[in-house]
Amino acid sequence: MPGFPFGCDGLYQINPPALAVRVASNYEAAMRLRHHLLAGIAVASFGCGSSNPATSGATTADGANARTPSQEGPIDLTTPVAGEAGGEPAVRACGSDTPQYCAGSTAPSWRLTDYQPKSERRGKSYGLDEFRGRVVVLAMLAGWCPYCQSQAAALERMRGGLEGKNVAFVVVNQSKNADNDQDRKNLTDRCSFPVLQDTEAAGVWGKHGAAKDDLFIYGADGKLRRFFPHEGGESNLSAKDGFARVLQAVLDALG
Numbered sequence: 001m002p003g004f005p006f007g008c009d010g011l012y013q014i015n016p017p018a019l020a021v022r023v024a025s026n027y028e029a030a031m032r033l034r035h036h037l038l039a040g041i042a043v044a045s046f047g048c049g050s051s052n053p054a055t056s057g058a059t060t061a062d063g064a065n066a067r068t069p070s071q072e073g074p075i076d077l078t079t080p081v082a083g084e085a086g087g088e089p090a091v092r093a094c095g096s097d098t099p100q101y102c103a104g105s106t107a108p109s110w111r112l113t114d115y116q117p118k119s120e121r122r123g124k125s126y127g128l129d130e131f132r133g134r135v136v137v138l139a140m141l142a143g144w145c146p147y148c149q150s151q152a153a154a155l156e157r158m159r160g161g162l163e164g165k166n167v168a169f170v171v172v173n174q175s176k177n178a179d180n181d182q183d184r185k186n187l188t189d190r191c192s193f194p195v196l197q198d199t200e201a202a203g204v205w206g207k208h209g210a211a212k213d214d215l216f217i218y219g220a221d222g223k224l225r226r227f228f229p230h231e232g233g234e235s236n237l238s239a240k241d242g243f244a245r246v247l248q249a250v251l252d253a254l255g
Contacts, residue, residue: 108207112196142174143183154237156191169193
């Protein structure tokens, strides 16, 4: 059983198909590292006690800095956590209390700054209404996350294949932990379409009811056509069936 040791009191252990993770961390850090493992990325050992990636010495398999977890006690992800059944997260779906996931719902109104150097709108603040009249593929990503980086690169490949079609691709980078130059660069280096920076004040992820890795496809009228929650892996663009599934949803929205 392969293990990935920590510099403190935690130990990763993978036993497919079950995933055992025990780490001295807060919940959010543990879930980040779980994503790394699910994406098939080995996480090197790293020290504890500092949240600064520059001093942690930790790197992921692709060379990106890993975040050092805070020491708030061990978390065992072999047992279910809040919001999960059998250790797997419940899949969010359209409902009376979650209308933002329902087909036909209107995209929330907001404005964020575009940090994409290759974008004609770089430095400008705007929202999805800027693309009214076009299908929009909206990805909620975090630049520190290797899986998110691979999603951005795959979306760029999809964009290239749809060149000339009436569709726009947009990333909203996480506000809480990814609002920094390096994490934005991790995304802008992998795509040519707009990378907008969420902020605590704007709360765009919250307005969409979004979690990391969610995809929203809006029609030319600004109405939701398809929501791909990160749970379940249906929108994993590194997998052929995931790429095909999202592409088909875009083509369906184009009509």
